[in-house]
């Protein structure tokens with residue numbers, strides 16, 4: 001869709017205020033693939049595991065179950081994998097493919113499509129197409145409803161159906177250690193229809209941050225605002241007092257924004273609204289209040305938040321471009337001149353507002369901790385349960401040897417080392433276990449370290465095709481345990497990840513209690529469709545109305561009741577009732 005700037009731009013811009021774009025990419029230079037909160041010490045080397053004895057395949061362990069020691073088989077065996085890859089590489093020649101084939105003894109027969117064809121082709125295969133052993137996806141775009149539908153129909157097999165007969169790393173190393181994970185991936189029928197992984201990127205876990213220009217604050221002698229009023233005062237001074245110090249009092253943009261994920265327009269409603277009422281755009285503003293499904297945009301606090309946003313808008317403190325510019329435009333504006341031009345920007349990280357690889361302007365910004373509103377509310381989003389919404393790896397019922405397929409996928413959870421090799425390649429070439437003097441993003445001793453000198457060489461066999469990355473669910477690594485520079489004064493981005501970590505800490509301390517977080521559910525297909533329909537209708541009305549309230553086209557005093565009434569007409573109560581029903585079942 002071509003974006004055009006018309007006379008409607010302002011209203012359109014404000015309509016996007018509450019757009020519910022998700023956020024995903026971390027924008028980080030450091031590894032973030034397939035990771036979780038589990039860290040800890042290095043697991044024993046997978047290759048050091050005792051080989052299975054006997055010649056008929058795999059051996060029995062002392063538990064009477066089929067052993068999961070490598071190699072998994074002693075006779076030649078093959079699994080077929082349907083996945084997506086956009087790099088145009090031959091996965092059969094991939095370094096980790098060869099490594100894992102050697103470890104397990106199992107050869108892989110790849111069926112690869114481009115990402116844009118994946119879901120369509122997957123659905124065709126599920127509908128009775130080609131025979132395959134394993135479905136896996138880089139994009140992790142298989143939602144719970146789809147997994148449950150295919151699982152209920154017997155098209156994909158529950159991984160737990162193998163737990164009684166096979167030793168399982170996934171069970172022992174992951175599910176048994178993490179009750180939340182175990183519960184989140186267990187369908188209402190008690191089955192677990194795939195292998196999951198979760199992210200452990202700490203700064204990504206609190207995406208609704210407000211980055212403010214600390215060098216401007218220092219120049220003007222402004223203390224960190226702690227309330228919406230102090231935030232407003234800061235913006236006024238940014239606007240009027242040549243905050244960037246270049247002699248031009250008119251080139252500062254007090255508060256800006258852009259339209260894309262991790263810096264999406266909804267982040268404004270996330271950060272600033274949270275001083276007035278709990279507001280988490282990443283969760284479609286849905287949360288639990290006293291165990292009941294609730295939405296932010298009907299609360300009295302939302303109305304007060306609208307008054308505040310209306311004030312910022314009417315006094316010219318909000319960038320007119322804020323809701324129409326894309327991220328590239330925004331960065332160019334901030335990077336092209338002799339000085340920065342943005343005072344405050346809501347975004348997950350500073351890579352949204354300046355090109356962190358090209359200059360050090362990111363060092364001017366700090367993430368302002370959540371503000372305390374007029375009622376004393378000081379809170380920020382908690383999306384910790386959404387880690388488990390999407391699936392990555394599933395066993396096909398069309399498999400001639402589903403147990404082998406299970407054991408192949410399960411082996412990727414054998415140890416942290418296996419996970420690191422799958423995600424990051426060969427130890428000693430692209431990463432190594434951290435030395436004693438290496439410190440992680442969290443300021444404590446690091447566990448792993450990227451090898452910085454391992455620069456890819458064009459035509460080099462290894463570097464063009466060495467890892468699976470996020471193609472399979474794998475043993476998690478802890479994002480915070482990768483070695484990072486600890487000194488901000490060094491030019492460049494070496495310290496960037498440490499900076500993001502530190503800036504995120506105050507947010508984690510204020511995030512909503514877990515009792516307010518609506519879990520994700522295995523919706524039946526018809527309920528899922530009804531939720532999607534209602535959500536689209538309701539949220540587009542909320543966006544449109546918020547734009548009108550903030551720009552003054554609707555009166556916050558006179559039109560609020562009609563707004564609430566219309567939300568009722570659009571089915572808000574039905575929408576909440578579906579969530580209440582699933583939440584009640586979830587708690588049984």
Ligand SMILES: [Ca+2]
Pocket residue numbers: 242243244245246247248249250251252
């Ligand atoms: Ca200036």
